[in-house]
Amino acid sequence: MSATTTRKTSNDSRNVQNPPPVARKRNSLAKGHLPRWAVPGIAAASLILGAAASTLGGFSVATLAIYTAIVFVIASTVITTLVEGPRQGRNALATNLVYAAFLLALIPLASVLFTVLQKGLPGINTHFLFHSMNGITGAVDNASVEDGTPVLGGAYHAVIGTLLITLWSTVISVPVGMLTAIYLVEYGKNGPLARAITFFVDVMTGIPSIVAGLFATALFAVLLGPTARMGIVAAVALSVLMIPTVVRSTEEMLKIVPNELREAAYALGVRKWRTIAKVVIPTAISGIASGVTLAIARVIGETAPILVTAGLANNINVNVFGNWMATLPTFIYYQILTPTSPTNVDPSIQRAWAAALLLIIMVMVLNLGARLVAGLFAPKKGR
Amino acid sequence: MSKRIDVKDLNVYYSKFLAVEDVNIEIEAKSVTAFIGPSGCGKSTFLRTLNRMHEVIPGGRVEGEVLLDGDNLYESGVDPVTVRSQIGMVFQRPNPFPTMSIKDNVLAGVKLNGKKISRSDADSLVEKSLRGANLWNEVKDRLDKPGSGLSGGQQQRLCIARTIAVKPQVILMDEPCSALDPISTLAIEDLINELKSEFTVVIVTHNMQQAARVSDKTAFFNIAGTGKPGKLIEYAETATIFSNPAVKATEDYVSGRFG
Amino acid sequence: MTTNALRRNGSKGQAGDKIFSGAALGAGILILATLLAVAIFLFIQALPTFTADPTLVSGGEGFLAYIFPIVIGTVIAAAIALLIATPVGIAVALFISHYAPRRLAAGLGYVIDLLAAIPSVIYGAWGYLVLAPALVPSFQWLAENLGFIPVFAGPASQTGKTILTAGIVLAVMVLPIITSLSREIFLQTPKLHEEAALALGATRWEMITMSVLPFARPGIISAVMLGLGRALGETMAVALVLSTGGLIPSLIKSGNQTIAAEIALNFPEAFGLRLAELIAAGLVLFVITLVVNLIARAIIARHKEFSGAN
Numbered sequence: 001m002s003a004t005t006t007r008k009t010s011n012d013s014r015n016v017q018n019p020p021p022v023a024r025k026r027n028s029l030a031k032g033h034l035p036r037w038a039v040p041g042i043a044a045a046s047l048i049l050g051a052a053a054s055t056l057g058g059f060s061v062a063t064l065a066i067y068t069a070i071v072f073v074i075a076s077t078v079i080t081t082l083v084e085g086p087r088q089g090r091n092a093l094a095t096n097l098v099y100a101a102f103l104l105a106l107i108p109l110a111s112v113l114f115t116v117l118q119k120g121l122p123g124i125n126t127h128f129l130f131h132s133m134n135g136i137t138g139a140v141d142n143a144s145v146e147d148g149t150p151v152l153g154g155a156y157h158a159v160i161g162t163l164l165i166t167l168w169s170t171v172i173s174v175p176v177g178m179l180t181a182i183y184l185v186e187y188g189k190n191g192p193l194a195r196a197i198t199f200f201v202d203v204m205t206g207i208p209s210i211v212a213g214l215f216a217t218a219l220f221a222v223l224l225g226p227t228a229r230m231g232i233v234a235a236v237a238l239s240v241l242m243i244p245t246v247v248r249s250t251e252e253m254l255k256i257v258p259n260e261l262r263e264a265a266y267a268l269g270v271r272k273w274r275t276i277a278k279v280v281i282p283t284a285i286s287g288i289a290s291g292v293t294l295a296i297a298r299v300i301g302e303t304a305p306i307l308v309t310a311g312l313a314n315n316i317n318v319n320v321f322g323n324w325m326a327t328l329p330t331f332i333y334y335q336i337l338t339p340t341s342p343t344n345v346d347p348s349i350q351r352a353w354a355a356a357l358l359l360i361i362m363v364m365v366l367n368l369g370a371r372l373v374a375g376l377f378a379p380k381k382g383r
Numbered sequence: 384m385s386k387r388i389d390v391k392d393l394n395v396y397y398s399k400f401l402a403v404e405d406v407n408i409e410i411e412a413k414s415v416t417a418f419i420g421p422s423g424c425g426k427s428t429f430l431r432t433l434n435r436m437h438e439v440i441p442g443g444r445v446e447g448e449v450l451l452d453g454d455n456l457y458e459s460g461v462d463p464v465t466v467r468s469q470i471g472m473v474f475q476r477p478n479p480f481p482t483m484s485i486k487d488n489v490l491a492g493v494k495l496n497g498k499k500i501s502r503s504d505a506d507s508l509v510e511k512s513l514r515g516a517n518l519w520n521e522v523k524d525r526l527d528k529p530g531s532g533l534s535g536g537q538q539q540r541l542c543i544a545r546t547i548a549v550k551p552q553v554i555l556m557d558e559p560c561s562a563l564d565p566i567s568t569l570a571i572e573d574l575i576n577e578l579k580s581e582f583t584v585v586i587v588t589h590n591m592q593q594a595a596r597v598s599d600k601t602a603f604f605n606i607a608g609t610g611k612p613g614k615l616i617e618y619a620e621t622a623t624i625f626s627n628p629a630v631k632a633t634e635d636y637v638s639g640r641f642g
Numbered sequence: 643m644t645t646n647a648l649r650r651n652g653s654k655g656q657a658g659d660k661i662f663s664g665a666a667l668g669a670g671i672l673i674l675a676t677l678l679a680v681a682i683f684l685f686i687q688a689l690p691t692f693t694a695d696p697t698l699v700s701g702g703e704g705f706l707a708y709i710f711p712i713v714i715g716t717v718i719a720a721a722i723a724l725l726i727a728t729p730v731g732i733a734v735a736l737f738i739s740h741y742a743p744r745r746l747a748a749g750l751g752y753v754i755d756l757l758a759a760i761p762s763v764i765y766g767a768w769g770y771l772v773l774a775p776a777l778v779p780s781f782q783w784l785a786e787n788l789g790f791i792p793v794f795a796g797p798a799s800q801t802g803k804t805i806l807t808a809g810i811v812l813a814v815m816v817l818p819i820i821t822s823l824s825r826e827i828f829l830q831t832p833k834l835h836e837e838a839a840l841a842l843g844a845t846r847w848e849m850i851t852m853s854v855l856p857f858a859r860p861g862i863i864s865a866v867m868l869g870l871g872r873a874l875g876e877t878m879a880v881a882l883v884l885s886t887g888g889l890i891p892s893l894i895k896s897g898n899q900t901i902a903a904e905i906a907l908n909f910p911e912a913f914g915l916r917l918a919e920l921i922a923a924g925l926v927l928f929v930i931t932l933v934v935n936l937i938a939r940a941i942i943a944r945h946k947e948f949s950g951a952n
Contacts, residue, residue, distance in 0.1 A: 087845055087848065088845060090845070090847055090848075091845035091846055091847040091848070093847075094846075094847035094850070095741065095846070095847070097733060098733045098734075098736050098737045098741050099737065099741065100733075101729070101730045101733030101734050101737065102733065102734050102737040102738075102741075102742075104730060105730055105731075105734045105757075105817055105821070106753075108757075108768075108814040109753070109756075109757050109760075111768065111772065111773075112760060112764065112765065112768045115768055115771075115772050116764065116768075119771075175669070176669045176672060176673065177669075178669075179665055179666045179668070179669030179670075180666070180669045180670045180672075180673055182666045182669075183663075183666035183667055183669060183670040184670070186666070187663050187666055187667065188667075188670065189441050193667075193670065193671075194670075196674065197670045197673060197674060200673060200674055200677050201673065202935070202939055203677070203932060203935070203936075204673070204677065205935070206868075206871050206875075206931050206932060206934075206935030207875075207928065207931070208871075208874070208875020208876070208877070208902060208927055208928070208931050209762075209875065209877060210875065210877045210902045210905050210906060210924065210927070211875065211924045211925075211927055211928045211931075214684060214905070214920075214921055214924040215680040215683075215684060216680075217921075218680060218683040218684045218686075218687045218921060219679065219680050219683050221683070221687060222683045222686065222687070240676075240680075243673065247673075258478070260474060260476060260478035261478055261480060261481075262439075263436065263439065263472075263474065263478075264474065264478045264479075264480070264542070264545075265480075265491070265495060266436060266439055266467060267434065267436060267467055267471055267472035267473075267474075267546070268467070268468070268471065268491060268492035268495065268545065268546070268549055269464050269465070269466075269467040269468025269469075269471075269492060269496065269549060270464070270491075270492065270495040270496055271464050271496070271655060271656075271658060271659050272659050272662075272663070273658050273659045273661075273662030273663070274495050274496060274497065274658070275495070276662070277662070278494075278495050279480055279482075279495065282482045283480075283481060283482050294759075297759055298759070300761075301759075301760070301761020301762065301763065301764070302761070302762075303761070303762060303763040303766075303877070303878045303906075304762075304877035304878060304881075304902065304905075304906050307906050307909060307910065308905065308906070308909045308910075311910070312910065329761055329763040329878075332763050332764070332767055333763055333766070333878065333881075333882065336766075336767055336770055336771070336882060337881075337882065349771065352767060353767070356763075356764045356767055359761055359763075359764065360760065360761075360764060363759050363760065363761060364756070364759075367755070367756060367759050371752075451648065452647075454646040454647045454648045454649075455646060455648075456648065458646050458648070458649065460646075460649045461646060461648045461649055462648075462655075462656060464655070464656075465648050466648060469648075496655075
């Protein structure tokens with residue numbers, strides 16, 4: 001028993017290393033002979049030096065952070081090397097760089113989220129949410145800038161387009177993806193056809209989204225003529241991106257279902273399809289649902305395939321089988337790249353950020369939903 | 384409510400590999416028959432051919448006949464599903480359906496097949512089956528709780544209740560106690576003794592004392608070496624097998640000199 | 643033998659099995675058929691580019707002369723992205739798997755997943771409106787101080803919409819891919835190897851170089867390849883961020899173009915031969931990403947065979 005406990009915690013390498021008691025709660029810098037206050041001390045000194053350096057060439061938060069980080073990494077490495085020897089010095093350098101890389105990676109995330117919130121919130125209002133861009137011309141935007149009146153025009157049409165196109169791609173992808181996964185796990189075993197399907201699902205996973213869009217356009221161009229651009233073409237394009245995700249996640253989940261459950265059902269005289277439908281899938285449903293939700297979250301933000309399949313619309317279109325359609329991502333794209341009023345771009349930029357905020361909220365809700373679903377529908381355990 | 388099984392010239396294969404060779408055996412109705420033998424001798428494999436579970440494994444196939452009261456299980460046109468509803472099976476590890484309550488687990492064989500059953504019929508079937516599996520008193524207050532919440536021994540009896548609820552002719556048990564503690568094992572062994580009044584029971588066991596305790600007749604399987612097919616060496620009354628076996632290999636095995 | 647009682651109502655209910663297995667098989671075949679059909683359609687639609695008079699193709703010198711600069715542009719953007727994202731991504735993965743407090747680690751993994759979930763158009767918008775202006779001073783500094791190196795030749799772009807900016811945005815986008823795949827591999831490192839290293843008195847970094855990195859090398863390579871596949875095919879970041887132009891060596895001037903952005907920017911107004919050109923370009927992109935992805939998969943597959951022995 002104690003052996004297994006040790007192994008479980010051994011990931012936390014400090015436990016195994018038999019360090020002096022001081023080092024328990026500090027990062028590895030504090031290990032060995034440097035006192036506890038060494039790290040905060042060096043950090044404080046670096047901050048002062050960094051502040052001094054950054055004021056020399058025009059102060060900004062960014063330069064302060066960069067200089068401080070550089071000074072800290074060099075100083076703590078050198079000090080550790082001097083006090084504890086070169087091996088510990090290298091270790092300290094690696095630790096510092098790993099921490100620095102992590103903080104560096106957080107910067108874009110924080111910046112993106114901050115920008116979207118800061119610039120998107122002012123644009124979110126009922127007018128924006130429930131009006132399309134129908135009738136919004138450059139003149140309207142110019143007027144609102146010159147007169148200081150609220151920005152008109154909204155993303156209602158794009159929200160509807162996003163929801164409809166995503167709905168249709170889900171309707172296409174989920175049955176096809178799930179049935180394919182069922183074939184792979186329950187019927188195909190490891191036969192040549194199953195291996196071929198697995199291979200091509202892998203191929204589909206790697207298809208660039210714009211190529212998926214071209215796939216769908218080319219398909220419908222042959223069927224309906226070269227100018228066929230409408231919601232359903234976009235839905236097919238998104239399905240190409242979504243199906244492999246659905247297949248993969250469903251496959252993983254079905255494989256986890258123990259074979260014993262299938263055999264138990266067979267031994268009760270239950271047919272294979274009923275076993276799959278009523279024992280295997282219900283056991284795996286939480287994982288499948290969360291996989292599908294993540295797949296939806298992935299395609300809902302896709303822009304490139306929509307550009308080449310659904311065209312662009314300023315008005316509300318609820319018919320996926322006819323006419324061009326807008327979605328939130330393409331709305332953002334066109335508002336930024338071709339502002340409604342080329343002389344006064346601010347209203348367009350504001351609409352773009354507001355739409356971006358809407359889109360991020362949708363994606364986050366879907367992601368959190370996937371986690372909740374995974375927890376909620378998991379097979380009940382315990383007494 | 385119980386039928387006999389006659390096996391004639393049965394060869395069992397995994398793809399091209401012959402796993403069990405040329406078995407002939409008659410299993411009496413309303414009796415307990417034990418299969419014993421060293422690991423890998425094919426006794427579990429052979430057991431799984433008796434309700435066509437063997438073919439669930441890719442490449443699994445058989446040659447020969449298995450007759451259930453004279454009807455060949457392997458005749459073309461026989462649906463394995465029909466066979467399995469008449470010959471039930473209990474597995475080595477208890478495997479209640481994790482998504483179902485205790486009650487739904489018992490009714491699984493009925494409900495999963497999409498058969499309609501009235502509420503009162505369902506309730507009486509659940510009680511009858513759980514009583515038949517000596518589990519009723521322990522779970523009657525929590526029939527709607529998940530089956531996976533029971534202890535291992537209770538789960539195994541739940542699996543037996545689930546099997547009886549389908550009203551099979553024969554119950555096959557594949558080392559049903561190997562994952563259980565001694566007290567749960569005793570409960571299952573008692574249960575097997577009771578089941579015999581209604582069903583034909585065939586049990587595979589590693590435990591010779593268990594075979595001696597529960598079975599009327601015992602079949603000893605053995606294997607000549609790795610890669611060789613398993614064979615039925617001797618089949619007789621349990622008392623004979625353990626006290627006065629006809630074959631030297633059987634005697635070596637039951638006296639613990641081998642395997 | 644008389645009639646076999648087991649055969650009574652023999653086939654009843656078997657229809658369900660047949661329908662179900664048929665549907666499952668059909669779905670699998672549908673995927674194969676779709677991919678095949680669409681590949682054929684794509685090829686048909688692209689065909690005019692190859693047969694047309696070379697002077698009519700954009701640029702006037704045939705398809706190869708047209709596609710070559712944007713293939714190079716695609717590779718440059720992806721290379722910048724990987725140069726940044728690979729070390730940072732691996733370090734972040736190490737941070738989560740071996741440095742961060744255990745309670746934090748799971749949450750951090752989730753944050754990285756969220757980073758991957760942010761739609762590309764939003765990264766594009768961020769690159770266009772926030773990152774590009776912010777980088778202008780740095781570009782000017784590079785042009786003034788390192789301008790003798792061709793890749794930093796000035797004068798620097800005044801808008802910051804250069805291939806270097808696009809590469810940085812791409813780096814941000816592929817970072818989560820590299821991180822999450824590497825993290826998975828790092829967590830699979832046999833604990834015994836790690837403990838063996840630590841028991842010899844290794845520091846944490848020595849333990850990582852001795853046992854974690856050697857074990858994870860194939861996984862890291864394939865993670866980077868998958869990131870490369872994503873960077874090559876990513877459209878929006880480049881379409882929004884890059885002020886396009888002909889192929890030039892300087893990374894801090896307007897210019898260069900990638901296949902995906904070329905398609906996205908020009909497709910809405912394209913028709914006839916131009917349309918065929920863009921579809922052909924898409925085909926080229928598909929083949930490139932396919933090769934990259936297959937290499938990555940092959941590495942993973944080979945790795946899987948070995949990992950059983952560990």
